Amino acid sequence: MSRPYRIAMVAACPFPYPRGTPVRILRMAEALVARGNEVHVVTYHHGDMNEPTPFPVHRIADVKTYRKLSPGPTYQKLLLIDPMLARKLRTVVREHDIDLIHAHHYEGLLVAAAARRATKHPIVYDAHTLLESELPFYKLGLPASWKRGIGRRIDGWLPRKAEHVIAVTDRIRSHLVRYAGLSPDHVSKVQNGVESAHFAAAMNGTRWRDDSAERRVVYAGNLSAYQGIELLLHAFAGACKQRRDLKLVLVTGSRFDAYQELARALGIRDRIEIVQGGFERLPEEFGRAHLAVNPRTECDGIPQKLLNYMAAGLPVLSFAGSAKNIDHGRNGWIVKDHDIPGFATAILHLLARPKLAAELGARARALVLEKSTWEQTAINTEAVYEKVLAARAGGTAGNRNAGGGR
Structure with a gap:
């Protein structure tokens, strides 16, 4: 990498916590810090508070009515917890001279997009899955076909809010290029590591x-x-x-x-x-x-x-x-x-x-x-950061779609 980066990493989930999304965030952040970067994780009020981290963790204020540890959206998260997280993210970005925002999963991207209205920082979106296939499994009081359709629309719209997308698999990358209209140059595969x-x-x-x-x-x-x-x-x-x-x-x-x-x-x-x-x-x-x-x-x-x-x-x-x-x-x-x-x-x-x-x-x-090493995950992630920040410094647009528009 050309220089160390200062990253605000958005974890719209319990953190740390032993399941897929929090694990990817934790291990990626650890590997980035080990390579000399400065990472600030911005997250919810709960998680495994006893697990030490080599980076600062910035939490929203405690919400005593919300202790959910399992994955999936809820109306309380979307209407209360995530807006609180967006406010916390804006504070962290301003106070720590952040270079860019790395948002994990869809709720993290929603939070980053809301915060970016005030900060104007570039966003890297880390796509762990596609909502068209995942959303129907969650209990939201809607028919499964509705949830699948809503997920499909979000898959095609929300990733375009980021300057660059990191996909954990080729399948996600190909889907976003084909159906969300993202330029192949602005979607990179960065796979998980393992300990x-x-x-x-x-x-x-x-x-x-x-x-x-x-x-x-x-x-x-x-x-x-x-x-x-x-x-x-x-x-x-x-x-x-x-x-x-x-x-x-x-x-x-x-x-x-x-x-x-x-x-x-x-x-x-x-x-x-x-x-x-x-x-x-x-x-x-x-x-x-x-x-x-x-x-x-x-x-x-x-x-x-x-x-x-x-x-x-x-x-x-x-x-x-x-x-x-x-x-x-x-x-x-x-x-x-x-x-x-x-x-x-x-x-x-x-x-x-x-x-x-x-x-x-x-x-x-x-x-x-x-x-599958977390060090290689960090190296590949740094390459994305460098590309996004070089484009910003050169005055070029970020995540253009295949047709050239946002």
């Missing part, structure tokens, strides 16, 4: 010892509806009909209440272990697991859990819609979306073939060791 050293301990676990009394299938992440937990429970129940030694381990910060009735009806509640834990607990649980599962069927971004599984050397079974970075039969196993019997069969297939499973896991870890 490979943290997960190295999982390689010394007990997963392939012959004396293991059970075969542990692990899922690590939140239990929101879009994660496909119901599909997983049905598939696991199907596998349990063939093997009596299976255990489904859910490592999560979420409550299992919404799925208790289904698990009992399927006759598998006694086969499910709930491990309340976050990032620090993952190597231990991954080291004891024989198979990792990713039951999400729609994901335009890349599930961080997938990279974590791969870094731990676990064989990964995933539905196709979220199987980013997986080459079927080489570094993981893919099943057609919503194919519950196929997912159950794949669980049995991989558990019955420990040599194949171990080979899949080893190749998966090798891939992320080579290509």
Whole structure:
């Protein structure tokens, strides 16, 4: 990079917190600071307050009626929390001589666009997903078709508010170029990294010892509806009909209440272990697991859990819609979306073939060791900053669409 940058990073979410968006923000900010940049994270009033950060975190005033940790928009967030965040962002930008605003996810971009009316700073938008596919999973009191349509319109309009867009996958990048009319020169792919050293301990676990009394299938992440937990429970129940030694381990910060009735009806509640834990607990649980599962069927971004599984050397079974970075039969196993019997069969297939499973896991870890580091994420992000600020200094417009207009 030509010089260190002063960045206001917008986290319209609990922060820090062990799920996809907050994790990307935290690790990206840490890597940018490690390379000499100055990062100020501007965020909500809540999160994991005990996790230290090597950068300042600026929070809005406490809102005692809002403690939601799960993802997704709410009317309280949009009408109260996010306007408070925009005011905080304006203050941070003015007081710390910020170079540019890096806004994560759609609510972060809304906040940045509102604040920019007063500050005029350039915005880099970090697109983690597309709302057309994600919004229907959230309970907003609207029909799913309406939510999908609203998401499609936002996907085509809001990213144009930024000078440059960072997309976490090629799929998001291609969609924004094609359907939002963004110039390819103003949309860059910057993939997530993963803490490979943290997960190295999982390689010394007990997963392939012959004396293991059970075969542990692990899922690590939140239990929101879009994660496909119901599909997983049905598939696991199907596998349990063939093997009596299976255990489904859910490592999560979420409550299992919404799925208790289904698990009992399927006759598998006694086969499910709930491990309340976050990032620090993952190597231990991954080291004891024989198979990792990713039951999400729609994901335009890349599930961080997938990279974590791969870094731990676990064989990964995933539905196709979220199987980013997986080459079927080489570094993981893919099943057609919503194919519950196929997912159950794949669980049995991989558990019955420990040599194949171990080979899949080893190749998966090798891939992320080579290509998925947070330092590389920071380097690629700095290149975007340099491009945006050079364009601003030269007096050129930022995020032009393919036709040349904003």
